[in-house]
Amino acid sequence: MSSTARRRALNALKPQRAPLPAGPLFAVAEEGADFVHDTLDKVAVLFPLPLPEPFDYRALGSLALQPGMHVIAPIGPRLVRGVIWAVERDHPGAANFKAIAEVLPGSPLPEVTRAFIDWASKYLVRPPGDILRMVVRSPEALLPPPTHSVLTPTGAVPPKVTEARRRVLEEAAKEQVNAAELARRADTSSAVVKGLVDCGALAKLEISEDPPFPAPEIEREGKALSEIQRAAAKTVCAHVRAGGFHVALLDGVTGSGKTEVYLEAAAEALRGDPAAQVLVLLPEIALTQAALARFEARFGVAPVEWHSAIAHKARRRAWREVAAGRARLILGARSALFLPYPNLKLIVIDEEHDPSYKQEEGVIYQARDLAVARAKLGQCAVILASATPSLETLVNAQAGRYAHVQLPARHGAAELPDVGLVDMKLDPPEKGRWISPKLMQAAAEAMLRGEQSLFYMNRRGYAPLTLCRVCGHRMKSPDSDAWLVEHRYSGRLVCHLTGFSMPKPKACPECQTPDSFTSIGPGVERIEEEVRTFFPNARIEIFSSDTTPNGEAVRELVARMEASEIDILIGTQIVAKGHNFPNLTFVGVIDADLGLKGGDLRAGERTFQLVSQVAGRAGRHEKKGRALIQTYAPDEPVMQALAAQDRDAFFAAEIAEREAARMPPFGRLAAVIVSAPDEKLANDAAKAMGEKAPNVDGLDLWGPAPAPLAVIRGMHRRRFLIRANRGVDVSAFLSTWSARVKLHSAVRVQIDVDPYSFL
Numbered sequence: 001m002s003s004t005a006r007r008r009a010l011n012a013l014k015p016q017r018a019p020l021p022a023g024p025l026f027a028v029a030e031e032g033a034d035f036v037h038d039t040l041d042k043v044a045v046l047f048p049l050p051l052p053e054p055f056d057y058r059a060l061g062s063l064a065l066q067p068g069m070h071v072i073a074p075i076g077p078r079l080v081r082g083v084i085w086a087v088e089r090d091h092p093g094a095a096n097f098k099a100i101a102e103v104l105p106g107s108p109l110p111e112v113t114r115a116f117i118d119w120a121s122k123y124l125v126r127p128p129g130d131i132l133r134m135v136v137r138s139p140e141a142l143l144p145p146p147t148h149s150v151l152t153p154t155g156a157v158p159p160k161v162t163e164a165r166r167r168v169l170e171e172a173a174k175e176q177v178n179a180a181e182l183a184r185r186a187d188t189s190s191a192v193v194k195g196l197v198d199c200g201a202l203a204k205l206e207i208s209e210d211p212p213f214p215a216p217e218i219e220r221e222g223k224a225l226s227e228i229q230r231a232a233a234k235t236v237c238a239h240v241r242a243g244g245f246h247v248a249l250l251d252g253v254t255g256s257g258k259t260e261v262y263l264e265a266a267a268e269a270l271r272g273d274p275a276a277q278v279l280v281l282l283p284e285i286a287l288t289q290a291a292l293a294r295f296e297a298r299f300g301v302a303p304v305e306w307h308s309a310i311a312h313k314a315r316r317r318a319w320r321e322v323a324a325g326r327a328r329l330i331l332g333a334r335s336a337l338f339l340p341y342p343n344l345k346l347i348v349i350d351e352e353h354d355p356s357y358k359q360e361e362g363v364i365y366q367a368r369d370l371a372v373a374r375a376k377l378g379q380c381a382v383i384l385a386s387a388t389p390s391l392e393t394l395v396n397a398q399a400g401r402y403a404h405v406q407l408p409a410r411h412g413a414a415e416l417p418d419v420g421l422v423d424m425k426l427d428p429p430e431k432g433r434w435i436s437p438k439l440m441q442a443a444a445e446a447m448l449r450g451e452q453s454l455f456y457m458n459r460r461g462y463a464p465l466t467l468c469r470v471c472g473h474r475m476k477s478p479d480s481d482a483w484l485v486e487h488r489y490s491g492r493l494v495c496h497l498t499g500f501s502m503p504k505p506k507a508c509p510e511c512q513t514p515d516s517f518t519s520i521g522p523g524v525e526r527i528e529e530e531v532r533t534f535f536p537n538a539r540i541e542i543f544s545s546d547t548t549p550n551g552e553a554v555r556e557l558v559a560r561m562e563a564s565e566i567d568i569l570i571g572t573q574i575v576a577k578g579h580n581f582p583n584l585t586f587v588g589v590i591d592a593d594l595g596l597k598g599g600d601l602r603a604g605e606r607t608f609q610l611v612s613q614v615a616g617r618a619g620r621h622e623k624k625g626r627a628l629i630q631t632y633a634p635d636e637p638v639m640q641a642l643a644a645q646d647r648d649a650f651f652a653a654e655i656a657e658r659e660a661a662r663m664p665p666f667g668r669l670a671a672v673i674v675s676a677p678d679e680k681l682a683n684d685a686a687k688a689m690g691e692k693a694p695n696v697d698g699l700d701l702w703g704p705a706p707a708p709l710a711v712i713r714g715m716h717r718r719r720f721l722i723r724a725n726r727g728v729d730v731s732a733f734l735s736t737w738s739a740r741v742k743l744h745s746a747v748r749v750q751i752d753v754d755p756y757s758f759l
Contacts, residue, residue, distance in 0.1 A: 216301055423632075587625070
């Protein structure tokens with residue numbers, strides 16, 4: 001495809017606002033057709049737009065269009081890319097519809113992907129076009145891959161071999177490059193290169209810019225497994241071999257080797273079907289960097305990556321190869337679930353408990369739950385891996401709905417770390433400081449042994465609140481009820497909710513007093529400042545999304561840590577997941593109580609999971625590890641369970657409380673958030689919605705009430721919370737309720753099925 005033709009094709013993939021021509025317009029569809037002998041089909045097309053259903057069009061029967069094919073069709077004055085959802089052959093009324101404009105050459109969406117879109121639309125109470133938009137995110141992938149020309153020797157001897165021609169042929173034999181680059185490398189003119197092409201000594205080749213990914217080496221040997229790991233691998237591989245839908249919880253303590261076990265299951269899936277595809281989901285983009293090396297070591301090639309940080313070209317290539325079935329091993333963040341897999345045989349959700357699997361903006365969904373639904377629709381296996389499973393998953397395993405495969409011990413000679421509590425009422429830090437002397441002493445002892453320490457603080461920046469000492473004014477985001485976080489390294493105040501950022505003012509904007517601001521509370525930057533005063537000669541670094549904004553930065557920091565080039569690492573929750581630092585033996589948790597604040601029903605569960613994961617970074621090899629947890633509430637059940645490392649007793653108590661309250665997983669929750677640009681409109685809209693709510697047995701409706709964050713990005717927010725018994729179809733209730741209400745055009749209604757955030 002020429003560059004001009006490609007530009008025209010790419011423009012066709014974008015919505016066009018130009019008026020449509022009249023008559024038998026669409027050359028691809030109807031030009032030159034024999035209308036006497038041809039039939040007309042009715043074609044339903046779903047567009048990646050917030051529309052409630054597909055639109056109907058006509059197409060010539062001779063085109064033999066099929067569901068899943070990508071087309072361009074008119075919506076009003078625009079031409080829009082869409083996907084065929086249904087075809088009715090030789091439809092008597094088809095002539096009354098507008099015609100399909102063009103058929104695109106990309107791989108059709110598989111039937112299971114279309115079924116998944118329909119199911120997710122109903123479950124999440126979103127238009128199917130919104131779900132489709134998440135699937136067809138790379139429109140360029142529908143076109144053939146772009147190519148570029150290179151030159152290669154043919155073996156023919158030119159009639160006259162000059163010194164310049166000899167150099168060109170020597171360089172061409174080393175590497176295939178284009179004519180200009182070949183001339184540069186041979187230190188000659190482009191005319192010399194052209195002469196060699198004209199006489200047949202060099203030939204032009206068109207090379208794809210998106211070549212297929214190399215196939216995994218399925219028979220390659222993995223790491224030697226322990227007896228416990230082999231037994232676990234045998235069980236999950238048997239489930240994969242059996243085929244069909246099956247879910248297994250791979251429940252192993254930190255450092256037990258869960259990754260090696262599910263890699264064996266991935267190999268089994270790939271081995272059992274030459275066209276099989278395997279998807280491994282990770283909760284954080286940063287984790288892909290650490291995981292890539294392990295996958296490459298096991299399969300000889302890197303897996304195909306899919307997450308928001310990959311480049312445009314890589315995204316285009318990955319989508320095309322997945323849709324064609326040539327990409328067989330895929331590693332990605334939650335959005336990778338929506339790729340159009342034609343033959344998915346295994347889905348692995350690593351760290352399945354992690355709240356990062358919950359998408360909180362746009363289409364709101366829980367990727368773990370949708371992955372199980374996608375597997376059921378496609379009749380494939382699922383492995384949910386975690387050291388601290390979610391209560392939903394654990395209850396399913398205990399009830400026998402999921403297989404429960406356990407790894408109760410660390411691999412090799414490694415042992416779980418000793419965990420202790422530091423009662424901050426008895427062992428407080430010095431005035432103006434945040435770290436107890438006990439933690440500092442433990443870090444000093446680790447340094448004397450030549451070992452590494454980690455201080456964990458789940459707050460970015462320097463301080464979460466900036467306050468005027470004179471008038472008490474608190475710096476707040478101008479369009480949200482969120483405090484601005486001080487980032488001392490950049491000298492800015494940042495809203496972590498909306499991304500708003502401003503320089504720290506010289507004077508208080510309320511009372512105009514200069515230099516009156518004081519920083520309230522600690523973030524990782526403040527913890528680093530404090531640690532550096534105690535250990536001025538130590539090599540100290542911060543590990544957060546601010547200091548490692550991309551995969552390369554994560555890779556470099558992890559490599560320094562693994563090489564013991566860092567003595568003390570200070571990190572947010574990004575450090576708690578998936579990293580394996582051989583020389584790290586001490587972990588200090590600065591504020592374990594932070595996650596217990598607020599009205600989140602999962603607060604205790606999340607605190608246990610996160611702190612357990614952080615503590616589990618210590619002592620993952622032969623050296624014994626230790627973790628100390630600072631808390632003002634040492635008698636809280638979650639703190640006692642962390643100190644005793646008694647996960648089962650803690651979760652049993654949490655499960656009993658949830659069951660008594662009929663809360664998830666023994667009941668269902670949903671949230672409805674009504675937003676409007678002014679407070680009165682928000683109140684009126686919420687009241688109108690409340691009056692139209694259906695009455696349903698087994699369902700409780702609470703609200704409306706102002707959200708804890710009552711204003712975000714200038715929108716005033718009111719919340720409803722729905723609690724329902726397990727047998728109630730919450731999605732149907734929400735859909736019926738939404739259809740009853742007609743609100744002002746400025747009002748936005750957001751539906752969150754199975755909410756994880758209550759802000």
